[in-house]
Every structure is written in C-alpha cells, then in structure tokens.
Amino acid sequence: MRDSRTRILFVCLGNICRSPLAEGVFRTLLREQGLEGEFQVDSAGTGSWHNGEPPHPGSVDVAGRHGIDISAQRSRQVRGSERGDFDWWVAMDRSNAQDLQHLGLPEEAVLLLLDFAGPGTPDDVPDPYYEGGFDRTFSLVQAGCQGLLDHLLQ
Numbered sequence: 001m002r003d004s005r006t007r008i009l010f011v012c013l014g015n016i017c018r019s020p021l022a023e024g025v026f027r028t029l030l031r032e033q034g035l036e037g038e039f040q041v042d043s044a045g046t047g048s049w050h051n052g053e054p055p056h057p058g059s060v061d062v063a064g065r066h067g068i069d070i071s072a073q074r075s076r077q078v079r080g081s082e083r084g085d086f087d088w089w090v091a092m093d094r095s096n097a098q099d100l101q102h103l104g105l106p107e108e109a110v111l112l113l114l115d116f117a118g119p120g121t122p123d124d125v126p127d128p129y130y131e132g133g134f135d136r137t138f139s140l141v142q143a144g145c146q147g148l149l150d151h152l153l154q
C-alpha cells in the first residue's frame, strides 16, 4: 500500500523553464510550513528535447535571487504510464493540460496552476524560453503555488 502523501507533478513543455520553478517554489513553501512529509513533488515536460538537462540559466538565476536552488533538477518527459504515480498533474498552460489529457491522464486530475493564482492573473504561465521575462514568470508561479497549496490544505 502506498503512503498517504499527496503526489503532485508540475508540467510544462520543456521542463527547463516554468515547471522547474514551480517544483522549487512549491518545495520551498512546504519546507517553510513544515509540510515536506505530506507531499511528494516532481516536475516534467510534455516534450523530450531537454531530457537530462538542468533548468534554463534564466530560471536558475531568478530562483536563486529568491533563495531557491533549482540547479540540481534535471529535465524529463512525462509519460501516460505514470497515470498511477501522481494525484495531481499541474499544467503551466492550457496547451500542456491538453497534451496531458491526450496522454490519457485523468481529466479531473489535470489542473491549471494559474487557476489558483487569484483574480487578475492570466490563464497561462508565460513561457520565458521564447521571450524572456523570467521575473514575471516567477511571480506568477509563486502566486499559483501558494494558491494551490492553500487549496490542497483546505
């Protein structure tokens, strides 16, 4: 029988920019609140281009400026065979969520991170891989992670 921890997989496209930030921020929130033992957290990408690579230097930098070290993370691709391995798949944007559903992951368990970020935020975490803006991405991810944790603790 598995333990009772809530298992969360943060998902973006490449698993080098956004979802590594979400994993790092969420882990930090858990540590700050003494909740590390209650959750299992990981991140992955829907694509495989960056398998085995560390996060993007822009993400490592912005996380570091907020006291969060994500440099040891390595990119990996999410697979439909992980269906039983997580309780929640938390997508960074609607395209990621759609890709997860195409992999056969349960629709009701696929969440959008920014649905938890409060009023006035966009639906999708902007992807800084193409246009930069790592600071804005970080603050949206932070708001989403805080809201998601509050929701899961309700």
Ligand code: 4NP
Pocket (backbone or CB within 6 Å): 012, 013, 014, 015, 016, 017, 018, 019, 045, 049, 127, 128, 129
């Ligand atoms: P991420 O950003 O999904 O936030 O990790 C991207 C990283 C790499 C690529 C696209 C988005 N890529 O096409 O290689």
